[in-house]
Amino acid sequence: MTVDRAVCIHGHFYQPPRENPWPGDVEVQRSAAPYHDWNERVTAECYAPNTAARILDEDGVIAEVTNTYSRISFTAAPTLLSWLERHRPGVYGAIIEADRESRERYAGHGSAIASCYSHLIMPLATREDRRTQVVWGVRDFAARFGREPEGMWLPETAVDIESLDLMAEAGIRFTVLAPHQAGRVRAIGAENWTDVAGGRVETRMPYLCRLPSGRSIAIFFYDGAIARDVAFGDLLSDGRRFAGRLLGAFSPGRGHPELVHIATDGETYGHHREFGEMALAYCLRTIEARRDARVTVYGEYLAAHPPTHEVIVRERTSWSCTHGLGRWQGECGCHSGAHPGWSQAWRRPLREAVDMVRDALAPGSAEALEHLVHDPSEARDDAVGLVLGRWSDESVEMFFSRHAPRDPSPGGRRRVLALLELERQAMLMQTSCGWFFDDITEPGSVQVMRHASRAMDLARQVLGIDLESAFIDILRRAPSNDPEYATGVAVYEALVRPAAATDLARIGAGAALYGIFGLVPLAVASGMYAAHGDWRYRLDADGRQSLLGTVRVLSRVTGDEALLDAVALFSGMDRVVVGVRETGGDEALHAAWEGMTGADPVGAVSGAFARVYTASNLSDEERWAIARRVLPGVGQAVCAVYRDAAALLRVLEDLGIPEPGVAAQLREHACTGRLLAMLEAGCPDPDHFSALAGEMRAKNLRPDLAALREAASRRIALSTGEAAARPEDPAPLEEVVRIAGCAKAFGLSLTLWESQNICIGMRGHYAGMQERAGRGDGDAERWAEAFRRAAACLGVRVT
Structure with missing residues (x-):
């Protein structure tokens, strides 16, 4: 290749801080259901799939996977990475590893670039806040990736000269802007400027931006038309067409290096556009297979091709507001489009x-x-x-x-x-x-x-x-x-x-309530608080659970500390009483317990504790956490009711006497419970599972398909994990085949992403077992056959 023709795809992967500022972690968000919150949902739809994006063969079977983060340029936003590190460490680790791999691929230049720390609009911030945003962004990046960042993303690409200068002062070499943010350009050393306002800038080259301090920074202006079609058009419906559009953007017959590059929200690849990560992976593979162009990242391209032209940027502009910065300070007319x-x-x-x-x-x-x-x-x-x-x-x-x-x-x-x-x-x-x-x-x-x-x-x-x-x-x-x-x-x-309303006393009260169920309070799980409970009194009888003791609560963020007496009573989601007070010593604690075990425990709590909370005071997060812990017990209770009534219902059926309306619901729940138990045991008897499924269909009983789908998916993931941990044992693989077969009885659409990843990782071991089988090793042949069948069930090509 005589002329360097390169392609760079940048994804701005970012989630805003969603943590409740008091307990310090993300609470349940109803709009994200069935996920706990939007971070979890977008991770499942985008961040995780991009660590192992599928490329399918002509039969629709997974032929290979790729970690797209290692091949594209991407923003490492601190608020997102912080959440991933604590809640999805596997995904977080894959992203960090992708940057390391990219440095090997791109001549020492990583795919990750830094971001201003908390995604505020830099031109609207004070100089002190802007400086901190840059410094924190650089230090956060270095702590995570083990290297200094070369580039930095400006939130919403909102730009001003002072922010660029602060970035350059911190060692940042380049940033990325939208084409309409370029004002004037000229060749370095030339006298006259050319007006390129309105997005007329040549985007296939980097530019030098000279700063008043004497420092400078390089700027890449992305191809706006292709970026729009990726983000808002249908370009991600076909990875081959995506690649063709990028390759078609090179100038015909040009005799100098060119970089075709785009920048969009990273969430486009999988969250905003379902299977967008697959189109991205196929696009990257298509370009990498060619000899007339290559995939790169900004740092590598800049090192090989320093700017030949300089630019004056249009200050106080951004990529998502046609009115400059109006979207973040007034009624400019820009909106999401959902409510015109x-x-x-x-x-x-x-x-x-x-x-x-x-x-x-x-x-x-x-x-x-x-x-x-x-x-x-x-x-x-x-x-x-x-x-x-x-x-x-x-x-x-x-x-x-x-x-x-x-x-x-x-x-x-x-x-x-x-x-x-x-x-x-x-x-x-x-x-x-x-x-x-x-x-x-x-x-x-x-x-x-x-x-x-x-x-x-x-x-x-x-x-x-x-x-x-x-x-x-x-x-x-x-x-x-x-x-x-x-x-x-x-x-x-x-x-x-x-x-x-969350203070040390409220944290202590929550610790008592969560203590009944053996749960860790959100504020403690976040690391922002420590709560050490000494629960001296506990009772679980007559459908009521009680807990009383002392709890020491420490705010790690401010250093504030308190020692409290705390009590919790639970006899149902609508019958919750929690009390907290300054500690009164052992005698006062014992007196409180005496009252709680009397005829009126609720009244005893209300009379003895300064602050009392009831079910109406619980946060959505507390209700969600407790409901999840209590729910299995409700299912067991329903099954017990059915078992007690089963003989009576059979008599009614034999005599032709109409059953009460609730009988069908009891049967549905009980049968679903039996099916779930079989799935969770690995379906040791598929015929029994099929017979019960047939019985339910014959009686028009409706199973809980969502619960069955989750249980089957979870057990297959467990079985594939066991297969990887026991590489000589075919039993876990045979279990995968049984469970997948049972799932077909209800046409369950299983979640197999994790299982497929494990299976793909075992293909090298399969090759070795095949070789052993070819030499007459019967155990290896059984294992290889089990792996082929399991891989077929998971939709994975074995070679």
């Missing part, structure tokens, strides 16, 4: 409210830190280490050893930690998603108000500043399009303030 008649008049008041909090808190916080640490700016930069360490004892000690002028008092430590958390929340409340969508009731808007509320909460505690009334006054001018909420104040009162 809705007003965005709420955006400006929300922006004003958030900016008011930011501008009021920043001076006081900076001044307070000056008296507590060597250098407030350096401490703020280094505070990202606390976040990365989830405020562990080690990370906190390391921070204070670097920044405290002397061994600080416990009060001084708590004050520093609270001030730094205040500043973190003040950045999170500026996240771009708060203004992107169509109404102030949208989750993104509610989330930024929650972060603002948390910042104001901390400001009351450590600065003595109360901004909430002023914040609410501004929200009165934010009209909602939802008739249930007149203004932003109603949204704040209904959707933000309840979350703000």
Whole structure:
């Protein structure tokens, strides 16, 4: 190839911070059902599939898989990677490994680029916040990927010169912008500029952007037409056509290097466009198989082809708002398209409210830190280490050893930690998603108000500043399009303030309730709190569960701590009582238990505990967690009722006496329970399973197909995992075949992604077993035959 023709596909993989700012983790989100929350849903539909994207053969069988992250350029957004690291470590690890693999493929240049930390609109932020966004983004990236980033993504590609200069100062070599963000260009060394406004810039080359400080940064302007067809058209319906469109964008007969490149939301590949990751994988393979073009990443291309032209960017522009930055500060007319008649008049008041909090808190916080640490700016930069360490004892000690002028008092430590958390929340409340969508009731808007509320909460505690009334006054001018909420104040009162009720006492109460069921509270699982319970009294009798003891609660984020007496009573989802108070000692605790075991336990709790919560006070997350734990018991109880009534129902059937209407439902549930038990046991007797399935069809009984589908999918995944762990044993593979066969009785559409990945990973072992079988090894032949049959059931080609 005499001329370098290269293709780069960039995916901006990002999820906003969805954590409740008080307990510190994502709570259940109803709109994401059947998943717990949107992070889980998008992971299942996009982030995980892209670690093992399928390429099918002509028979529709999986021929190969590819980790697309290792071949494309992608944004490593800290808020997303932080969640993946804690909740989907396998996916997280595959993404980190993909960057390592890409460095081997692309001459030492990785596929991942950094991102400004919390996805705020940089030109609308203060210089101090912009600097922190860049510094935290770089440090987060380096901690995860083990290298310094070459590139950095500007949230929404919202650009201004000062932000570019801060990035260049931090060692960033390039960024990516939309074509309409280029203003004027010229060859380096030339005198005259050419106006390229309106997206007329030549996108197949990098540009040098000179900065007032004397520094510079390279800018890649992506191909807007192809990017639009990927994101909003049907280009991902065919991976071959996708590749053809990219290859067709090279200039015919050009004698100099060219880079055809696009940038879209990474979620396009699988979440916004089902099977989009498969089209991407096929596209990449198609280009890689050619000799007249190659796949690359920005860092590699820039190293080989430094800019020959320079550019002046159009400041305060972005890729998703034709009005510059209007989408994040006013009623510009840009919206999602889901509600074309809705007003965005709420955006400006929300922006004003958030900016008011930011501008009021920043001076006081900076001044307070000056008296507590060597250098407030350096401490703020280094505070990202606390976040990365989830405020562990080690990370906190390391921070204070670097920044405290002397061994600080416990009060001084708590004050520093609270001030730094205040500043973190003040950045999170500026996240771009708060203004992107169509109404102030949208989750993104509610989330930024929650972060603002948390910042104001901390400001009351450590600065003595109360901004909430002023914040609410501004929200009165934010009209909602939802008739249930007149203004932003109603949204704040209904959707933000309840979350703000989470303090140490509430965490302690939750620990008691979760203690009944052996669950870990969300606030503890997040790492932001520690809760150590000493549950001295416990009772489980007559359908009522009771727990009483002391609990020590520590906020790792602020250092605040409390020792509390806590009690929990549970006798049903609508019969929950939880109490908490300052600890009163052993005698007081025993007296409380005496009252709880008497005739009126609820009254005893209400009389003895200062703060009492009932079922109506539970959060959706608490209700979800407890319901999931209790639900199996309900199923067992229904099956027990059926067993007790089975003989009577048979008599009624023999005598031709009409059954009560509930009888069919009891039979359905009981039969489903038996089927589930068979699946969970690996279907040792497929004929028995088929007979029961036939009996249900004959009697027009409807099984719980969703439960059967989940159980069969889960057991197949378990069996394939066992097959990988026991590479000489054909039994787990034979079990896969049995379960898949039983699933066909109901035409279940199984979830086989994980099982397929394991099976694909075993193909090398299959080749070895085939070789042994060819030499007359009967055990190897049995294993190879079992693997072929299991692979066929999973839709995987064995060679």
